[in-house]
Amino acid sequence: xxxxxGEPQSLLLLGGTSDIALAIxxxxxxxxxxxxxxxxxxxxxxxxxxxxxxxxxxxxxxxxEARDHASHATTVEQAFAGGDxxxxxxxxxxxGDPEQAxxxxxxxxxxxxxxxxxxxxxGVLLGQxxxxxxxxxxxxxxxxxxxxxxxxxxxxxxxxxxxxxxFLGLGEALRExxxxxxxxxxxxxxxxxxxxxxxxxxxxxxxxxxxxxIDGIKGKRELVxxxxxxxxxxxxxxxxxxxLFRKLPI
Amino acid sequence: xxxxxxPAIKPSLPEEQPMIPQPLVELHGWGRAAGTMSHLAQIDxxxxxxxxxxxxxxxxxVPRGLxxxxxxxxxxxxxxxxxxxxMNRILSLDASGxxxxxxxxxxxxxDSLMRALLPFGLWVPVLPGTRQVTVGGAIxxxxxxxxxxxxxxxxxxxxxxxxxxxxxxMRTVTPDRDTRTLFWATVGGMGLTGAILRATVALQPTETAxxxxxxxxxxxxxxxxxxMSQGDENYTYSVAWFDAxxxxxxxxxxxxxxxxxxxxxxxxxxxxxxPLKFVAPSLGTLxxxxxxxxxxxxxxxAFSTAWYLKAPKNRTGELQNITQFFHPLxxxxxxxxxxxxxxxxxxxxVVPFEAAEVFRRCLEMIVSSGHLSCLNVLKRFGPxxxxxxxxPMPGWTLTVDLPIEHGLDRLCDxxxxxxxxxxxxxxxxxxxxxxxxxxxxxxxxxxxxxxxRREVDPAGIFNSDLARRLELSxxxxxxxx
Numbered sequence: 001x002x003x004x005x006g007e008p009q010s011l012l013l014l015g016g017t018s019d020i021a022l023a024i025x026x027x028x029x030x031x032x033x034x035x036x037x038x039x040x041x042x043x044x045x046x047x048x049x050x051x052x053x054x055x056x057x058x059x060x061x062x063x064x065e066a067r068d069h070a071s072h073a074t075t076v077e078q079a080f081a082g083g084d085x086x087x088x089x090x091x092x093x094x095x096g097d098p099e100q101a102x103x104x105x106x107x108x109x110x111x112x113x114x115x116x117x118x119x120x121x122x123g124v125l126l127g128q129x130x131x132x133x134x135x136x137x138x139x140x141x142x143x144x145x146x147x148x149x150x151x152x153x154x155x156x157x158x159x160x161x162x163x164x165x166x167f168l169g170l171g172e173a174l175r176e177x178x179x180x181x182x183x184x185x186x187x188x189x190x191x192x193x194x195x196x197x198x199x200x201x202x203x204x205x206x207x208x209x210x211x212x213x214i215d216g217i218k219g220k221r222e223l224v225x226x227x228x229x230x231x232x233x234x235x236x237x238x239x240x241x242x243x244l245f246r247k248l249p250i
Numbered sequence: 251x252x253x254x255x256x257p258a259i260k261p262s263l264p265e266e267q268p269m270i271p272q273p274l275v276e277l278h279g280w281g282r283a284a285g286t287m288s289h290l291a292q293i294d295x296x297x298x299x300x301x302x303x304x305x306x307x308x309x310x311x312v313p314r315g316l317x318x319x320x321x322x323x324x325x326x327x328x329x330x331x332x333x334x335x336x337m338n339r340i341l342s343l344d345a346s347g348x349x350x351x352x353x354x355x356x357x358x359x360x361d362s363l364m365r366a367l368l369p370f371g372l373w374v375p376v377l378p379g380t381r382q383v384t385v386g387g388a389i390x391x392x393x394x395x396x397x398x399x400x401x402x403x404x405x406x407x408x409x410x411x412x413x414x415x416x417x418x419x420m421r422t423v424t425p426d427r428d429t430r431t432l433f434w435a436t437v438g439g440m441g442l443t444g445a446i447l448r449a450t451v452a453l454q455p456t457e458t459a460x461x462x463x464x465x466x467x468x469x470x471x472x473x474x475x476x477x478m479s480q481g482d483e484n485y486t487y488s489v490a491w492f493d494a495x496x497x498x499x500x501x502x503x504x505x506x507x508x509x510x511x512x513x514x515x516x517x518x519x520x521x522x523x524x525p526l527k528f529v530a531p532s533l534g535t536l537x538x539x540x541x542x543x544x545x546x547x548x549x550x551x552a553f554s555t556a557w558y559l560k561a562p563k564n565r566t567g568e569l570q571n572i573t574q575f576f577h578p579l580x581x582x583x584x585x586x587x588x589x590x591x592x593x594x595x596x597x598x599x600v601v602p603f604e605a606a607e608v609f610r611r612c613l614e615m616i617v618s619s620g621h622l623s624c625l626n627v628l629k630r631f632g633p634x635x636x637x638x639x640x641x642p643m644p645g646w647t648l649t650v651d652l653p654i655e656h657g658l659d660r661l662c663d664x665x666x667x668x669x670x671x672x673x674x675x676x677x678x679x680x681x682x683x684x685x686x687x688x689x690x691x692x693x694x695x696x697x698x699x700x701x702x703r704r705e706v707d708p709a710g711i712f713n714s715d716l717a718r719r720l721e722l723s724x725x726x727x728x729x730x731x
Contacts, residue, residue, distance in 0.1 A: 001719040004283035004321060004595050004682035005659040009719060030663075032687035056687075084327075084718060133309070134274060134287040134328030135715075178274060178287030178327060 001086065001135065006218040008086035010034040012079045014064060014122060015092025017044045019191035020141060022051075023210035024089055031056035036079035038064035039092075058082075066092050066118040067110070076125045087217065088126050089139045090119050090167075094156075095193050101155035108155050115159035120166050127170055130179035137217055138174075138181045140167035141209075144225070147185060147234045150250055171222050182216045184209065185234075186226040202227055277325035280318050280586050283593035283654050284682050286327035286715055290314075293332050299445055300418050303711065306330050310713030310723075313445040315384030316359060319391060320596045321682025322715035323440050329713060332445060334386055338362065341448070345370050350453045351409055356386030356446045361530075361580075364572075368526045373456040373511070376404040379627075380580055381530075386446040391679035392438035392640040396487040396576070399632035403642050405437030406635050412448035416707035420447070425636075435702035438640035440678055442703060442712045442722055456511050458525040461487070461575045463509035464566040467558070471502025471613055474628065475606065475646070478506055482630055486510050487575070490628040493554040494616055494650055495547075502613050504628065505561040512569060521569075529571035535583040542590035545653050550622035557624075579625075589653050595682050597662060598649040600631055600642065601674035608672040609646045612665055616650055619661045623650035638695035641677040649680070659683070666692075678716065686721035 002008045008028055013021040016037035025035055025048075035057045039045045049059045062078045065071055079085060094114040101107050119140065130136045145153055146160030164183055171181030188194065188203040209226045216224040225231040240248070278285030291302040291311075303311055309329025316335060317324060325331060337357035344351045350372055354363065361381035364374050378393040387393075389411065394403040401407075410424045413436060421444075423429035423436065436443045464485070468474035474490055482488045485508035492504030514525055521527075579585055586594070601609050616623065627649040634643045652658055666688050669676065675692035676684060690696055703710075703722070710723035717723045 001286075001322065001327070001715050002284065003684075003719060004281060004593065004654060005662070007659055007683065007685075009686070030685065032685050132328055176274070178276070 001084070002137075002217070006214070008033070010036075010082065010084060010086050012036045012038060012085045012088040012126075014038045014075075014088065014090050015066075016062075016064070017042065017048055018091040018093075018193070019206035020186075020189065020209045021089050021091035022048055023206040024087075024091075024139075024213055025052055025057070026055065027207075027210050027214055028087075029055035029057050033057045034060070034082050036060045036062050036082070036085070038062040038075050038079060040065060064092075066114045069118065069121050072118070072122055072125055076122070076129065080129055084133045085126075085129070085136060087137045087139060088130075089141070089213075090122060091139075091141050092118075093141060093193065095153075096156060098153040098156060101153075111155050111159050115156065116162040116166075119163050123166060123170050127174055127179070130174060131177045134178035136179050138167065138170070138179070139213055139217075140164075140181065140183050142167070142183050142185045144185050144187050144230055144234055148238045148245075151246065152250065168222065180217075180220065180222075182213065182221060183223045184213055184216070184226065185223065185230070186212075187230045189226075202230055202233070277314070277317070277331055278593070279321045279323065279325070279682060281320040281593050281595050281682055282586055282589070282591075283595060284322050284715070286322070286325055288312075288326045288329060288331045290333050291330050292336065293334050294336050296414070296420065296447060299332060299334075299414050299447060302330055302332055303414065303416070303418055303445075306711060310711045311445075312712060312714035312717075313356075313386060313390070313441040315357060315387035316382050318380060318383045318387065319679045321678075321680065322719060323391070323679060324387070324714065326714050327718075334445070334447070335359075335384065337447060338384075340366055343367075343370065343372075345372065350455070351450050352453055353448065353450045354385050355448055356389075357384050359384055360388065365528050367453060368456075368459055368528050371455055371457065371526060372453040375401055375407040375452065375454050377576055378404075379577065381577055382580065385449050385451065386441075389437055389446055389449060390439060390441045392635070392637055392642075393679065394631070394642050396489040396629065398642055399482055399488060399630050400486050402632060402635055403640060405434070405637055405640060407452045408433075408437065408449055409452055410450040411436065411446050413444040414447050415444045416709065416711040430636075431698075431702055432706060434635070434637045435639075435699050437635070438637040438678075439699065440639070440716060440722075441714065442717055443706055444712060456526075457514040458512045458517055458521075459528055459572055460512040460517060460521065460525070461509040461570050461572075462512045462516055463507060463568045463570045463575060465562050465564070465568065466506045467561055467563050468504050468506060470500055471504075471610060474502060474504045474506060475609075478628070478630055482508070484508075488629065491557065492613075492626050492628050493558055494613070494623045494626045495550045495554045497617055501617055502610075503558055504626075505558065507575075509570070509575060517569070530573050530577075531581055532583070533581045536585055536587045538584075538587050540588050540590045542592045542653070543655075544588055544590055545622050545624060547622065550624055553624045589651075592654045594651055594653045595658070595662075596649060596651050596680040597665065598627075598641075598647060598677040598680045599665065599669045599674055600645045600647040600677075601669060601672040602643065602645040603630075605672035605674065606646060608668050608674075609648065612648065612668050615661065615664060615668070619657075621652050621655065621658055621661055623652050625649075625651045638698040639678065639693055641675065641679070643675075645674065647677075678720075681716075684720065686719065689720045 145157035149157035314324035
């Protein structure tokens with residue numbers, strides 16, 4: 001149960017080795033916090049588990065493969081074996097090379113599956129669990145790239161646009177059953193996913209995204225932007241006429 | 251009379267009827283934080299309760315009374331809460347017994363019980379800070395009042411209770427012999443051993459409904475604790491309010507109020523005509539218009555100073571009525587709305603008398619934290635009772651009401667550490683935030699309680715948000731720790 005001060009008792013991190021997921025776990029960590037780390041078996045996952053155990057958490061490592069849809073139900077079942085999940089974070093995603101992605105059908109499909117199909121499938125599975133327990137949060141990591149899809153990364157952007165819409169809708173559907181969904185739209189996040197890419201203005205760290213997630217849950221929000229001012233920037237960009245938008249260096 | 255004429259007392263089982271899904275409603279405690287959605291089942295009879303129990307799924311059921319526990323004790327996300335407030339009949343009174351006893355359905359409020367008993371010259375032995383609690387809730391939380399140091403907590407006065415158990419059977423349990431363990435696990439058991447549907451409570455005789463009260467102001471916390479340590483045994487009731495805002499040499503200044511039930515001879519002639527009159531004026535209901543941060547530096551400071559200065563420096567023998575002495579807050583219905591939509595939490599802890607220094611340090615931490623509390627209570631507890639989860643133990647108890655604001659988690663965690671280090675604990679009826687790990691350290695007799703629970707409710711049908719939060723019904727996990 002999330003207590004009166006917004007502190008959860010259990011987390012499920014899907015994409016449990018992502019920088020943002022771990023930043024969230026670190027912020028919530030306190031003795032006895034149950035964390036299900038769902039990711040591919042790897043050294044990185046073991047290291048993350050060890051780190052969280054050192055912070056007093058009770059960690060369960062759960063195998064998770066985003067593109068293997070048939071395995072999702074088992075992953076979710078294992079994660080809930082220890083009791084209710086207060087906060088489930090959908091933190092996995094794939095950026096891909098934006099130019100290659102619209103030339104290479106396999107890569108395009110992979111992006112669509114990892115960033116959209118798998119989250120939708122898991123969203124339904126988690127939604128059923130949350131509906132039954134009548135409390136808890138699903139946090140979906142969207143992106144500003146989905147707010148207005150741009151030429152520069154439209155395959156990735158379109159998958160995030162789909163994810164964004166699905167989870168906002170799921171949130172509305174779950175509301176009357178006591179469960180909530182938080183959609184997070186970060187801008188450029190300095191993480192392992194974007195390593196090697198050129199930084200842009202308003203770039204944020206995984207820790208800042210984690211802080212926004214925690215505040216969003218405390219404030220019972222449906223949608224947060226990280227950093228906050230991106231909301232204003234993007235709502236402006238959203239209405240820029242296409243001929244002009246095309247010429248913008250974004 | 252033929253056998254046929256006497257219908258067997260057997261709950262009806264409407265299992266063949268299609269189950270009408272109860273809508274989910276948001277339930278929260280008096281602190282109005284951490285609300286969740288439960289199915290609220292209106293219970294009008296024992297049969298209703300049995301039927302709700304049988305229909306419950308893996309989310310289980312929890313009994314609920316008037317919702318005065320501050321946290322998540324009487325809510326059950328995704329499961330069922332049994333609304334027992336309509337089971338509110340007073341069944342029988344044995345006024346000639348020694349002591350006199352009353353048998354009631356569990357949903358009777360202490361308010362209506364007092365109103366019914368006073369004309370007989372009988373008094374409910376333990377009254378918490380509000381009369382708007384049910385007898386069932388008073389037992390499940392093992393509530394205490396200003397007379398704990400002389401009379402113990404509510405459970406000490408319960409002679410017998412009828413418990414609807416997880417297997418659907420009713421069982422009468424008493425503090426004697428073979429039901430002793432179950433009885434004491436139910437006292438303070440937060441509704442997790444079964445649903446208390448009926449109870450027999452011992453009463454005390456009283457000549458009047460008035461109190462003779464002595465009031466003393468104390469200049470700081472040391473003065474207050476010192477004054478309180480002397481002569482408490484001469485008063486049935488003793489409590490202090492203190493200022494939790496002012497820092498420096500007046501830190502913890504307060505007003506000590508102690509009293510005894512007034513004898514008939516002590517009443518002025520005018521009151522002597524109706525010595526048992528129940529005086530409970532109502533000032534109305536607080537509307538839901540208050541924003542967050544109503545309690546801010548300015549209002550908290552003004553209130554605390556005014557409250558301190560309005561009290562007489564020393565006054566003895568003042569006659570007060572029930573509302574003045576016991577329940578000033580009951581004059582205003584829904585007073586918790588003053589804290590705004592974010593709600594508040596009440597932090598109440600006890601530490602043994604030997605740990606007075608820890609107690610003082612906790613007060614300092616609260617006062618210097620920047621978190622503001624106006625309704626602060628200080629009291630000395632007497633001996634505890636045999637219940638494994640009952641809160642009171644001999645020592646100092648302190649209560650503060652804190653609006654939920656950023657950083658409150660850190661203050662509460664720091665207080666937990668001090669309290670547990672001194673062998674103390676926090677009160678579950680007030681709690682909405684304690685972690686399971688800390689709870690285990692504060693209640694070393696938890697295993698005794700869990701053993702009873704495993705025996706009487708192995709499937710964990712009685713369940714609540716509090717039970718999940720504190721892992722009182724924990725499924726086995728395979729986690730690394």
